[in-house]
Amino acid sequence: MLFVSVICSVLVLIQYRALSDILKVFGIYFLISNCIEILSLFLAENKISNLFLFHINTLIEFWFLVIFFYACDKKYGKPFPLLPVLIQGLIIILANSIFVQKIDMFNSYSATLVNLVLLIFSFRFFFVTMDVDVTKELKIVKLIVSCLLLVFGTSLVVLLFSNAMLSIATSYQLYIWDFRGILILSTKVIFGLTFAKLLFESRSKTLQL
């Protein structure tokens, strides 16, 4: 997981300048998300609680992916009002982290809500781009959104049952979390390969010139 995250982050950094606006937003999210992943793995290795990172990750995930879908809509359809969505999301996530599931607790409520909202945005994206002519960028964005859909869909089910899961044996809990982890890892590999492909293509173009 750590190895894939590092490789993917490096690929995004190398390729960042050549990316389109939509992919730049996703690239930044991907980079920060990978950094949080690496940090959480480091903290876990050192037996330090990393639950607060889950709160931060939820907020970052929500903000960046909402901006990503806004950028997609701006290019391929009619954009939704960005600021109200961002502010409402921020208030709900912060309220949950301050008053309901505090920073040292697992934030299943806001994470579930964020997953649900992003799932709706992903479906909306597919609906909006149904009659848009397929371009190279749209193909990549669709691949990314498809992967996001799979991750959010799985996460939503897991998070919905997260409180119930606390009552079952740890080994069983691990099966479910590992399944979700494998899915996230697979999507990260796909994202990494996509950025690697872009990098390879831009290099070949330079050579041709």
Added chain:
Amino acid sequence: MKDQELMLTIMFGVIIMLVVIVITIWFFNQGQKKIIAIKLQKKENELAFQKTLLINTVKTQETERDRISSELHDDIASKLNIIHLNIHLLKKKIKDDPEVEKLIDQIESSLKQSTDRTRNLSHELMPQLLKKFGIHHALKEMANIINISQVVQLSIKGEHLIQLRDDFKLLHLYRIIQELLNNTLKYAKASIVEIVFEPHNEFLVMTYRDNGIGFDPDNLTTGLGIGNIKTRSELLKGVYSITSDKTKKGMLFYLKFPNNDQN
């Protein structure tokens, strides 16, 4: 056992969710493919309709030109000639009154101008030589008229290689040359124009070259009759290209078309 059941329920929920998502993505992709195919078909239909409309417009235009030209030539010009003849007879009969004679001279002169103008207009609308004696004579006549003016020296080579028999196709070829010549005379400030016909398998290649000031191909507008040339080239089932450069003087027009009526 209860733990295992709960785990299996969650896993089942996850798998159901994954299946639903995959089916949804597939559904959207298929939908998009269908929508794009319909859009593409619509665009193709629109293009085909526009092309047919353009071709029909050109054909109707030529038919109408032919009709007006025939009316001018066979009816109005003939009647003007008869009037001219009668006035000539009238002039012979009235010899005593110099004032009337002068008036008749004026009428005769105006009548001659009108007859000439009618005939020219008739020829411009539909070249009678092309209609009656074919493209070879029409092109020779065109070269003669241009060369008499001594503004431009026009030479045509290989016109005898034209094997088209279809009147409309011959007319389109003639009109293309006419349009190119018009542009050269109006804008190019050229002194030499060369038209060469060369065979290339079952095709004929026409190259039109002038030594004028040239133009920027990026600024080509339909005002130069390019649209007309394009449509007529398509009607000839030919391909064309125009090469010119502001820095390098002159213009080169290239047209390759099937040299028989079967194609």
